[in-house]
Amino acid sequence: MKKDIILCGVGGQGILSIATIIGEAATKAGLQLKQAEVHGMSQRGGDVQSNLRLSHDPIYSDLIPLGGCDLIISMEPMEALRYLPYLSREGVIVTSNRPFINIPDYPDTEALAAELNALPHVVQLDIEQAAREAGNPRGANMVLLGMAAKYLEIVSPEQLRTAIATVFARKGEAVTAANLRAFDAANR
Amino acid sequence: MKQLLLGDEAVALGALHAGLSGVYAYPGTPSTEITEFIQHSPLAKERRIHSRWCTNEKTAMEAALGMSYAGKRALVCMKHVGMNVCADAFVNSAITGVNGGLVVLAADDPSMHSSQNEQDSRFYGKFALIPIFEPSNQQEAYDMMAQAFDLSEALKEPVLLRIVTRLAHSRAAVETGEARPENAMTPSTDQWVLLPGIARRKYAALLEKQPLMEQAAATSAFNRWERNDARLGIIACGIGYNYVKEALGDTGNLLKISQYPLPAADIRRLAAESEAILVVEDGQPVVEQDIKALLGADYPVKGRLSGDLPRTGELTPDTVGAAVGRPSAAGHAAAHHLAGRPPQLCQGCGHRDVYGALVRIIDEYPEARVFGDIGCYTLGALPPFKALASCVDMGASITMAKGAADAGLRPSIAVIGDSTFTHSGMTGLLDAINENTPITVIISDNLTTGMTGGQDSAGLNKYEAICLGLGMDPAHLHVVTPLPKNIPDIARIIRDEIAYEGVSVIIPRRECIQTAARHARAAKKTQEEPA
Known part of the structure; x- marks a missing residue:
């Protein structure tokens, strides 16, 4: 079994934390992993993405081929659409539906929502609101990870919870508990 | 032991485990994380491995060659265009030969994710007539380091290790081993004096080693x-x-x-x-x-x-x-509702206020040209500022402004960051001062090397002293604080200095908001921790 995932969003939204947690869970589960990131200038308010590949078999390419992505996990709706040519026909998009508008030519938000809604396998939520309701306004990325958990399949939601506890351990119990609350927010 | 490592981190750990004594580097995407990994490594701390940032790639290459002369193993790291900066020292290090193992790491950036060209560093390796290693994955990047140092010491030549962005910034599990000891200090007794007579002999010796290099590649476990x-x-x-x-x-x-x-x-x-x-x-x-x-x-x-x-x-x-005849599967069609999202200067960044003043000047003097340089502030070329005429290589802002002014262009303005100024801008400023060329140089000082993530800036707190030492007239050297409320004042100073027929330097100084936030968090943490 393999799972090819594109994580995406806008610089500073916390997609690399999602990658770290899935990576921790996958490593503990003994899976093969490759994760390509883009560093540098794109950190600053630009689009960011990471290719995360998990498999029981050896992985060669650091990059996911066109049409080969099983799951897009996106912190922002337009950013989810950016990688459509990589998504397989059966692939799933898990995304925030709240536009992040920091450019003058951002598309019409209703047309954007309609295009997203017309796709076959889309799961979407206002993750920032859900994070606030869960009492962790900075935990939108954990809400998104919670939404994606059941589509990851190659690692279980329980393995992800353990990974969250491991990754945030050095920040203390309160931070770990808040992130677990955000993780559970989408599935209550 | 298995650990998840970026390609850059695998290189760094491989070098440490191979008995490295010093890494010499100037930050540059995608190579920066190599030196940062060594800076944070407990083993490197314990062994007191040299890892402080250098002023530029040339000083890095030469210092590493000096460490090799003394008999220890040294690593030089840079992005591909850094090879151009250190090329003189690099090519000649193959003529002098080495003593302790010397590995030069060049991180190439095909597709120019964060670069101004996609030059291939393997040309440099061939040019210098030395062996080149090119790992295919993170494990090889780790394993190759020891082999690269060994080959360097066996041949008494530097070796080039070339990686690309997709390896540098991709993570995978790496099986790592034990750290071997560093070399003892055993300074070379050979003469590394490249006077023509000696250089001819050494060049012949380098050519004689070529079959050995080919044999090493033909029998390499990596081929x-x-x-x-x-x-x-x-x-x-x-x-x-x-x-x-x-x-x-x-x-x-x-x-x-x-x-x-x-x-x-x-x-x-x-x-x-x-x-x-x-x-x-x-x-x-x-x-x-x-x-x-x-x-x-x-x-x-x-x-x-x-x-x-x-x-x-x-x-x-x-x-x-x-x-190879296996095209990728058809995925979904590209989306219709999509716009590019280029990087931009952070909200609250001091460079924004510098450009806030500069766009006023450009409005007033349509014939003005602003020559830019390499750093976050290159983003001043994009909307909403659209303020820059050029960005070519480290330091070119000052020298291009000078050449344009020599041709008669007025006003001729340069914008350069603090770290880029010490990297390669100072020498150009000296040229301009010696001729009192009418240019206005803005050294936008954010106290750090911002674009690569906030590394130390070599000239920290020394910029006025450097300019005065180069011979700047103190009457035309100004330090200002780039804040929105100060934009009118900064614009006025630029306006006054444009009117002056000579070199002016304006230093807008305010800490990068990213490093300022990091420093504030660290200070808070220190405060909270019980004594």
């Missing part, structure tokens, strides 16, 4: 022939190997190359058994050209020059898949 019955022979270099394996699995007739010079005998045999050769290499068609020369004009060689792979940009599983 192997995966032999299969197929009409197409494939030569896959560095990470190109991964894309071929992704497409063909174990069915390709495939010669994997991760160490140069090219093993010519294997290539001739592969060619004899195949109807054509496909060369899969990331970057420029270095190997493709060599193989065409090796096999003659009549032998069909496919690659970037033939158009079987794109001439520019990094390799992808899609371009390589298509070239």
Whole structure:
């Protein structure tokens, strides 16, 4: 079994934390992993993405081929659409539906929502609101990870919870508990 | 022990475990994380491994050569264009030869994710006539380091280790071993004095070592022939190997190359058994050209020059898949409602206020030109500022402004960051001061090397002293604080200095908001921790 995932969003939204947690869970589960990131200038308010590949078999390419992505996990709706040519026909998009508008030519938000809604396998939520309701306004990325958990399949939601506890351990119990609350927010 | 490492981190740990005594580098994407990993490594702290940032790639290369002279192992790291900056020292280090192992790491950036060109550092290795290593994955990056240092010490020559962005910034599990000891200090007793008479002798010695380098590559564990019955022979270099394996699995007739010079005998045999050769290499068609020369004009060689792979940009599983007859599956059509989202200066960044003042000046003087430089502030070229006429290489803002002013252009303005100024801007400023050329130089000082993530800036707190030391007239040297409320004042000072027929320097100084936030968090943490 393999799972090819594109994580995406806008610089500073916390997609690399999602990658770290899935990576921790996958490593503990003994899976093969490759994760390509883009560093540098794109950190600053630009689009960011990471290719995360998990498999029981050896992985060669650091990059996911066109049409080969099983799951897009996106912190922002337009950013989810950016990688459509990589998504397989059966692939799933898990995304925030709240536009992040920091450019003058951002598309019409209703047309954007309609295009997203017309796709076959889309799961979407206002993750920032859900994070606030869960009492962790900075935990939108954990809400998104919670939404994606059941589509990851190659690692279980329980393995992800353990990974969250491991990754945030050095920040203390309160931070770990808040992130677990955000993780559970989408599935209550 | 297995650990998840970026390619850069695998290089760093491999070097430490190979008995490194010093890393010398200037930050540059995608190479920065190598030095940062060593700076934070407990082993490096325990061993007191040198890891402080250098002023530029040339000072780094020369210091590493000095450490090698003294008998210890040294690593120099840079992005590909850094090779241009250190080229004089690099090429001549092959003539002097080395004592302690010396590995030069160049991180190339095909597709120019964070760069101004996609030059291929393997050309530099060939030019200097030294061995080149090119890992295909993170594990090889780790394993190669010890081999690279050993080969360097066996041949008494520097070796080049070339990686690309996709390896530097991709993570995978790496099996790591034990750290071997550093070399003891044993200064060279050989004369490294490249006077013509000595240099001629040493150059001849370097040429005599070429067969040894070829033999090392021909027997290298990193080069192997995966032999299969197929009409197409494939030569896959560095990470190109991964894309071929992704497409063909174990069915390709495939010669994997991760160490140069090219093993010519294997290539001739592969060619004899195949109807054509496909060369899969990331970057420029270095190997493709060599193989065409090796096999003659009549032998069909496919690659970037033939158009079987794109001439520019990094390799992808899609371009390589298509070239080996396994095109990628059709996914979804591209989205309709999509806009580009380029990077931008952070809200609250001092560079924004500098450009806030500059755009007023440009409005008032449509004939003004602002020559830019390399850093976050290059983003001043994009909307909403659109303020820059050029950005070429480290330090070129000041010298281009000078040349344009020599030609008669007024007002001629340069914008350069603090770290870029000490990297390569100071010498150009001296030229301008010596002629009192009418230019206005803005050193936008954010107290750090911002674009690569906030590394130390070599000239911290020394900028006025440096300018005065170069001979600046203090009457035309100004320090201002770039804040929105100060934009009118800054614009007024620029306006006054444009009117002056000589060199002016304005230093807007305010800490990068990213490093300021980091420092505030660290201070808070120190406060909270019980004594």
